[in-house]
Amino acid sequence: MVKTFTRQLNTRGQGDALDLTSEVAAIVSQSGLSAGLVTVFVTGSTAGLTTAEFEPGVVHDFDAMFERLAPRHADYRHHLRWGDDNGSSHVRAALLGPSLSVPFHDRELSLGTWQQIVLVEFDTHPRTREIVIQVMGE
Amino acid sequence: MVKTFTRQLNTRGQGDALDLTSEVAAIVSQSGLSAGLVTVFVTGSTAGLTTAEFEPGVVHDFDAMFERLAPRHADYRHHLRWGDDNGSSHVRAALLGPSLSVPFHDRELSLGTWQQIVLVEFDTHPRTREIVIQVMGE
Amino acid sequence: MVKTFTRQLNTRGQGDALDLTSEVAAIVSQSGLSAGLVTVFVTGSTAGLTTAEFEPGVVHDFDAMFERLAPRHADYRHHLRWGDDNGSSHVRAALLGPSLSVPFHDRELSLGTWQQIVLVEFDTHPRTREIVIQVMGE
Numbered sequence: 001m002v003k004t005f006t007r008q009l010n011t012r013g014q015g016d017a018l019d020l021t022s023e024v025a026a027i028v029s030q031s032g033l034s035a036g037l038v039t040v041f042v043t044g045s046t047a048g049l050t051t052a053e054f055e056p057g058v059v060h061d062f063d064a065m066f067e068r069l070a071p072r073h074a075d076y077r078h079h080l081r082w083g084d085d086n087g088s089s090h091v092r093a094a095l096l097g098p099s100l101s102v103p104f105h106d107r108e109l110s111l112g113t114w115q116q117i118v119l120v121e122f123d124t125h126p127r128t129r130e131i132v133i134q135v136m137g138e
Numbered sequence: 139m140v141k142t143f144t145r146q147l148n149t150r151g152q153g154d155a156l157d158l159t160s161e162v163a164a165i166v167s168q169s170g171l172s173a174g175l176v177t178v179f180v181t182g183s184t185a186g187l188t189t190a191e192f193e194p195g196v197v198h199d200f201d202a203m204f205e206r207l208a209p210r211h212a213d214y215r216h217h218l219r220w221g222d223d224n225g226s227s228h229v230r231a232a233l234l235g236p237s238l239s240v241p242f243h244d245r246e247l248s249l250g251t252w253q254q255i256v257l258v259e260f261d262t263h264p265r266t267r268e269i270v271i272q273v274m275g276e
Numbered sequence: 277m278v279k280t281f282t283r284q285l286n287t288r289g290q291g292d293a294l295d296l297t298s299e300v301a302a303i304v305s306q307s308g309l310s311a312g313l314v315t316v317f318v319t320g321s322t323a324g325l326t327t328a329e330f331e332p333g334v335v336h337d338f339d340a341m342f343e344r345l346a347p348r349h350a351d352y353r354h355h356l357r358w359g360d361d362n363g364s365s366h367v368r369a370a371l372l373g374p375s376l377s378v379p380f381h382d383r384e385l386s387l388g389t390w391q392q393i394v395l396v397e398f399d400t401h402p403r404t405r406e407i408v409i410q411v412m413g414e
Contacts, residue, residue, distance in 0.1 A: 035410075039239050041248050055185075077195035080195060092318070095371070216329075231328075270381075
């Protein structure tokens with residue numbers, strides 16, 4: 001059995017992160033499915049998904065790591081194409097990836113206590129993001 | 139219901155990227171399944187999969203980011219083992235990952251307009267790649 | 277049909293890596309399922325999963341890449357919160373991701389000959405890890 005949901009969320013631009021755990025857990029809990037896989041997917045090419053301990057220190061450190069790896073104010077070929085300023089956003093998002101799959105069992109996500117499902121915004125301005133949450137199982 | 143397909147693709151070596159979106163969309167559309175998950179997986183340990191805006195600027199910028207992170211001509215322990223020259227390929231591919239899962243609904247992939255499914259070649263010479271595309275759903 | 281298993285594994289701390297391939301292959305082979313998807317997930321926010329050629333050179337090179345990207349002995353905001361020393365572990369793990377999905381067909385994983393399923397430990401001390409292995413298919 002497959003159930004697919006979409007949610008819209010507002011972000012504040014590069015470096016912002018949102019905790020989706022309670023939303024995803026509620027969908028799993030109300031799905032009527034006991035065991036299976038939930039896939040969380042962000043539409044668009046300048047945001048990503050992962051798990052992390054969701055506290056401001058880790059969120060800051062994660063952004064700082066990406067700033068070393070793909071600095072926001074460096075030159076990017078992508079800027080030449082559209083006059084965009086978000087080349088750093090594209091390469092960071094492609095590296096992190098748009099998709100996260102989490103098994104569940106007895107209606108409970110297999111997350112650790114300090115492990116949250118996190119949407120990471122990489123774009124250089126605030127965005128409204130569409131998130132697909134798909135539950136598959138029995 | 140599960141349907142598994144394989145495709146072979148030729149790449150031109152490190153820095154090359156191929157857009158798999160239309161192939162994956164066609165498989166989903168013809169699968170007879172309405173909703174579910176498609177998993178794209180690349181066999182081998184020197185290539186990876188992600189989504190990105192597939193345009194030459196982003197492809198170049200993504201390669202340049204990996205070159206800063208794991209330079210092609212640096213020393214790697216892996217080179218000592220087999221006399222290979224592709225240590226950079228192995229660590230880049232392990233970081234990006236070989237697998238991408240994309241939900242679909244009403245036979246449509248949950249991708250954004252500027253978001254393509256992209257195979258990234260990291261090996262130092264042209265390769266023939268085997269891609270597994272698996273559709274699961276109802 | 278869905279089957280979910282958990283395994284506990286001991287790691288030796290940051291830079292350690294464990295090959296899970298034979299364990300995952302055995303679970304798939306004994307599941308009674310012919311085709312489907314196996315998802316491997318590590319509970320906790322300081323370890324990750326990927327595929328790689330599992331040999332000591334690649335394991336060393338992968339750790340060295342993360343040390344350049346997020347040095348163990350740098351300053352992290354996360355350290356200020358709990359007095360922890362594992363800020364590097366959190367950002368490395370969030371970048372790699374906790375989840376890996378591998379299609380199987382005719383009871384065989386779609387892995388290449390030199391492609392293993394690898395648990396990567398990022399925490400700064402030895403840990404007992406819980407791994408969830410979930411098989412879904414028909």
